[in-house]
Amino acid sequence: MSRNGQERGRRSDTAILVGQFLMPRGTAFATHRHPDHQLLCAERGLLRIRSEHGTWLLPPSLALWIPAYVPHATESEGDAVMRARSSPR
Numbered sequence: 001m002s003r004n005g006q007e008r009g010r011r012s013d014t015a016i017l018v019g020q021f022l023m024p025r026g027t028a029f030a031t032h033r034h035p036d037h038q039l040l041c042a043e044r045g046l047l048r049i050r051s052e053h054g055t056w057l058l059p060p061s062l063a064l065w066i067p068a069y070v071p072h073a074t075e076s077e078g079d080a081v082m083r084a085r086s087s088p089r
Helices: none
Strands: 016-023 028-032 037-044 047-051 054-058 063-066 072-076 080-087
Touching (some): 037 047, 037 054, 047 063
Antiparallel strands (some): 016 080, 028 072, 037 063
């Protein structure tokens, strides 16, 4: 074990900022999927995330974890700013 508590030789998976997207009212990303896990949140506004598992409304106080390869669609419910982070599987 190293001084910082990490096991030697083991990679530390850290979330990576993928992007920040301005999403004016009505902006939508059609159903798609990612090869990595994704964490979505609204920095401003309200986002709607849909998948075969349900629909979630994300105000700035919440985030949603989307596992790798899960098909989902994203829409803004007004002027919004979406932040997305991915994490290697």
